[in-house]
Amino acid sequence: MAEQFREPVVEHIYTLNLGPQHPSTHGVLRVLLDLDGEFIVKADPIIGYGHRGHEKMAENRTYKQFMPNSSRMDYLSGLLYNHGFVLAVEKMAEVQVPERAKYIRVICSELNRISSHLLWFGTYVMDLGGFTPFLYAFDDRENILDILDRVSGSRLTYSYCRFGGVTRDIDEQFIDMTRAFVKRLRSRWSDYHNLVTKNVIFINRTRDVGVISADLARQFGIVGPNLRACGISFDVRKAEPYEVYDRFDFEIPTGANGDALDRYNVRLEEMEQSCRIIEQALDQLPAGAHINEAVPFKVRPPRGEVYFAFESARGLTAFYLVSDGSPYPYRCHIRVPSFGNLQVLTEVLRGMLVADAISILGSIDVVIPEIDR
Amino acid sequence: MAKREVVTQKLQAMLPEDAVCKDDSFKAGVVFSAQVPIGKLREAIKACDESEYYLESITALDFQDTFELVYHLNCYEAKSRIALRVLCGHDQAPATVSDIFPSALWQEREVHDFFAIRFTDSPDMRPLLMPEDADYYPLRKTFGTVHAYHKREKIYG
Numbered sequence: 001m002a003e004q005f006r007e008p009v010v011e012h013i014y015t016l017n018l019g020p021q022h023p024s025t026h027g028v029l030r031v032l033l034d035l036d037g038e039f040i041v042k043a044d045p046i047i048g049y050g051h052r053g054h055e056k057m058a059e060n061r062t063y064k065q066f067m068p069n070s071s072r073m074d075y076l077s078g079l080l081y082n083h084g085f086v087l088a089v090e091k092m093a094e095v096q097v098p099e100r101a102k103y104i105r106v107i108c109s110e111l112n113r114i115s116s117h118l119l120w121f122g123t124y125v126m127d128l129g130g131f132t133p134f135l136y137a138f139d140d141r142e143n144i145l146d147i148l149d150r151v152s153g154s155r156l157t158y159s160y161c162r163f164g165g166v167t168r169d170i171d172e173q174f175i176d177m178t179r180a181f182v183k184r185l186r187s188r189w190s191d192y193h194n195l196v197t198k199n200v201i202f203i204n205r206t207r208d209v210g211v212i213s214a215d216l217a218r219q220f221g222i223v224g225p226n227l228r229a230c231g232i233s234f235d236v237r238k239a240e241p242y243e244v245y246d247r248f249d250f251e252i253p254t255g256a257n258g259d260a261l262d263r264y265n266v267r268l269e270e271m272e273q274s275c276r277i278i279e280q281a282l283d284q285l286p287a288g289a290h291i292n293e294a295v296p297f298k299v300r301p302p303r304g305e306v307y308f309a310f311e312s313a314r315g316l317t318a319f320y321l322v323s324d325g326s327p328y329p330y331r332c333h334i335r336v337p338s339f340g341n342l343q344v345l346t347e348v349l350r351g352m353l354v355a356d357a358i359s360i361l362g363s364i365d366v367v368i369p370e371i372d373r
Numbered sequence: 374m375a376k377r378e379v380v381t382q383k384l385q386a387m388l389p390e391d392a393v394c395k396d397d398s399f400k401a402g403v404v405f406s407a408q409v410p411i412g413k414l415r416e417a418i419k420a421c422d423e424s425e426y427y428l429e430s431i432t433a434l435d436f437q438d439t440f441e442l443v444y445h446l447n448c449y450e451a452k453s454r455i456a457l458r459v460l461c462g463h464d465q466a467p468a469t470v471s472d473i474f475p476s477a478l479w480q481e482r483e484v485h486d487f488f489a490i491r492f493t494d495s496p497d498m499r500p501l502l503m504p505e506d507a508d509y510y511p512l513r514k515t516f517g518t519v520h521a522y523h524k525r526e527k528i529y530g
Binding site: 060091219239320343 | 452478529
């Protein structure tokens, strides 16, 4: 009997359930990790907990009725999705948009992009054990929520755009608040860099962690800041300029190694570029109407289809709409950036430590309800 | 030479002459869409992979007479997106492309979840977004409330 206790353990691989309710998964995501000691042998992300069927809902609603749904997929950059959906329908139905409305949309979208990146910045550093930067980031983000709340009436799931414009015009106070915010955010960069970017613990937990090569990125269809961190300068705002993005002078920040540190640096630099776009848009802001009142109540795009891509905070997002000429879309498919960005975990996590898995998952910035739709 | 020209030449050499439909105005968001016979799907996707394209999205459309699979591919250059369209009968099973583009695996699982289109030789056809015990396919036009169920020619004819 005693010898049985000394038998070598053959089955030394054990399975760890990361999630579905775990602070570092940022949403209801479960990752099945097969572990050999502390090293990951196999990772299998399991999604679908938040599946609501937005694509089916779209088929049962008119284009206008579906609009509030659009901001409820990626709730952190809801206005960008709202903007993208409206642009897709406008392109298909050939709706004219006043110049002023285009600028207002760009300003609000870029504000939303900064707020999404700020939230990511705060939560990512919190995942790595630093609580203070989280409070700093949320303090700044609160300003954006106040600004957008003034014009759109909501703080998270914006439904501000309309076919042919936006619901409400912006006023002098909005412009002052936005300019003050940009100035304030710029004064905070040194705080952020001193607190986090130069922090040796942070650097050790991100440098060479979760390296995604350019080839791996292409295989998995990775887009957005995660792709740019691999050194590929691809941004829909430049590649397929929509709205008035071709009138602004901004750069596409890129990294070199594709590790978590590069992804961090790219996002921080992107916030600065968004600030530049906002400033230029405010300077060029034309007078005039904020909405084209002639757009019919029920938009009926002609028969056919459109695949409209735009840059959300997480990368290339697209609405694929098929119309049969009725007020209801025949099919609405949403191509979400986090889909590919999350799937790459199966490759990247192999051979890493469990502690690094948290860092990698945080650094690729997934929003689970966007994947589940 | 731009990558979109490379891939156009490759696909034109492979497909019948009238299959590749160019759209320089980028109205539908693609530079061209190509009708690919279901048997040549893997060959066409391979040509895109060799031209350094990445797979952006796979989705399906349900018509009374057929399914239509739509593959959108793109590369990291300005306005280069292409669409490959595959007609797939309601009882047909297309081949998987997940060994060419790993990103196809989840997207094919999603299409299977929603439309019950089974991809042959796929290593993994477990439900992705739908519950494990779901015995319905929500995006088929025979499920739930639908406003229209057309034949394909009604929209693209």
